[in-house]
Amino acid sequence: MDFQLTEEQQAVKAAARDFAQNVLKPGAIERDEKQEFAKEEIKQLAELGFMGMMTDPKYGGSGMDTVSYVLAMEEISKIDSSVSVCMSVNNSLVCWGLEKFGTEEQKQKYLVPLAKGEKIGAFCLSEPEAGSDATSQRTTAIDEGDHYVLNGTKNWITNGGSASVYLVIAQTDVEKGHKGINAFIVERDMDGFVVGAKENKMGIRSSDTHTLIFNDVKVPKENRIGEDGFGFKFAMKTLEGGRIGIASQALGIAAGALELATAYSKERKAFGKEIHKHQAIAFKLADMATEIEASRLLCLKAASLKDEGKPIGHASAMAKLYASKTAMDATTEAVQIHGGYGFVKEYHVERLMRDAKITQIYEGTSEIQKVVISRGLLAE
Numbered sequence: 375m376d377f378q379l380t381e382e383q384q385a386v387k388a389a390a391r392d393f394a395q396n397v398l399k400p401g402a403i404e405r406d407e408k409q410e411f412a413k414e415e416i417k418q419l420a421e422l423g424f425m426g427m428m429t430d431p432k433y434g435g436s437g438m439d440t441v442s443y444v445l446a447m448e449e450i451s452k453i454d455s456s457v458s459v460c461m462s463v464n465n466s467l468v469c470w471g472l473e474k475f476g477t478e479e480q481k482q483k484y485l486v487p488l489a490k491g492e493k494i495g496a497f498c499l500s501e502p503e504a505g506s507d508a509t510s511q512r513t514t515a516i517d518e519g520d521h522y523v524l525n526g527t528k529n530w531i532t533n534g535g536s537a538s539v540y541l542v543i544a545q546t547d548v549e550k551g552h553k554g555i556n557a558f559i560v561e562r563d564m565d566g567f568v569v570g571a572k573e574n575k576m577g578i579r580s581s582d583t584h585t586l587i588f589n590d591v592k593v594p595k596e597n598r599i600g601e602d603g604f605g606f607k608f609a610m611k612t613l614e615g616g617r618i619g620i621a622s623q624a625l626g627i628a629a630g631a632l633e634l635a636t637a638y639s640k641e642r643k644a645f646g647k648e649i650h651k652h653q654a655i656a657f658k659l660a661d662m663a664t665e666i667e668a669s670r671l672l673c674l675k676a677a678s679l680k681d682e683g684k685p686i687g688h689a690s691a692m693a694k695l696y697a698s699k700t701a702m703d704a705t706t707e708a709v710q711i712h713g714g715y716g717f718v719k720e721y722h723v724e725r726l727m728r729d730a731k732i733t734q735i736y737e738g739t740s741e742i743q744k745v746v747i748s749r750g751l752l753a754e
């Protein structure tokens with residue numbers, strides 16, 4: 375693994391940092407408070423080519439590598455993880471899933487506008503009774519010749535209200551268990567598709583999380599992704615890459631907290647000196663920096679493996695497990711370093727602490743990452 379960033383990768387990192395600091399930062403606290411989706415800012419993100427970063431330019435993407443994606447996700451997540459989760463879902467779940475497994479027609483019709491950021495995508499696996507236990511799908515898709523009929527409910531869907539293309543996992547044959555699951559492309563304006571309630575969340579409050587309801591939604595057969603019965607493997611393969619995105623989000627949250635805490639520790643005085651001159655504070659910064667660097671290396675390792683076309687399941691699970699714990703630890707310490715000022719909403723650091731928690735839950739909880747990692751170890 376080469377730890378030197380290329381000029382192109384450095385330029386991507388710089389562009390993402392500039393965008394985050396200048397475009398996202400000014401409104402981030404207010405958007406969080408009002409739970410307001412960053413519609414205009416995400417349009418600008420698309421103009422930078424960041425909504426289809428890794429997609430081939432022939433399908434409207436930017437053709438960058440996964441390492442660049444990690445660098446961009448880190449910089450954007452330092453400031454606003456509500457924006458970076460939208461970006462992560464669009465890039466690594468929706469665009470990647472379509473590019474890797476879609477037909478040429480599906481790519482032309484759906485991937486091109488998604489990768490250009492003209493449309494936003496959503497990935498719909500979780501249900502009220504199927505979260506970690508993702509094979510227990512209750513949403514059904516009945517084969518009726520030239521189309522399927524979908525019925526059921528998905529919940530917690532990121533970009534649920536702002537997307538126009540939805541990749542939906544559903545059970546076509548209960549008898550076959552996970553081999554009877556398929557993935558479908560559903561358009562927002564298909565009859566019977568309803569965007570339900572928006573969640574009122576602890577963190578990533580300006581991201582757009584909704585319940586989705588399918589009432590006899592007719593989906594043409596050409597909208598099924600892959601061979602019959604491929605849906606569960608489609609979801610698992612796609613999530614392997616998605617977890618690199620969320621690991622990088624967690625890394626960014628932690629690194630953003632360290633930047634804020636370091637700056638504050640140089641400004642704030644107590645007992646006649648800057649607080650970083652108290653060893654207890656300096657040691658907190660040292661611990662945070664070390665854990666963040668370890669998280670960064672795990673993210674870059676998983677990204678490099680993906681760029682080399684090697685298996686990434688374990689590496690991405692390790693990166694997500696470790697970086698999400700680091701995000702919780704680092705943001706908690708950053709609030710501590712800010713004292714009372716860390717507890718009020720005028721300071722970005724309290725939002726980072728609330729945003730950190732979700733990285734241990736979505737795209738597979740920390741316990742599920744341990745299931746993936748330990749199964750891999752024991753199978754060796």
Ligand code: CAA
Binds near residue numbers: 507
């Ligand atoms: N790649 C390919 N195939 C895979 C796979 C992978 N990574 N992981 C499992 N499979 C296959 C298995 O080989 C098996 O197929 P065969 O029988 O043909 O061998 C099949 O899938 C079933 O696998 P398991 O027996 O391992 O299934 P399980 O019921 O034990 O569950 C699990 C495995 C890893 C726990 C899985 O259910 C899981 O990942 N759960 C978490 C779900 C999740 O991450 N949800 C995220 C939703 S999206 C999201 O959250 C987005 C967001 O917030 C922004």
Ligand code: FAD
Binds near residue numbers: 498499530735736
């Ligand atoms: P459960 O699966 O019920 O888990 C409850 C607890 O039990 C957890 O601590 C879990 O780790 C533990 N547990 C469960 N099984 C095991 C086990 N085998 N071993 C050890 N511990 C276990 N989903 C999507 O499909 N698309 C999205 O875009 C999306 N976005 C989301 C956005 C937000 C803000 C949130 C909150 C969720 C989102 N999700 C999305 C859903 C998310 O992926 C699930 O919440 C997550 O997978 C956990 O499922 P669950 O909530 O049903 O918890």
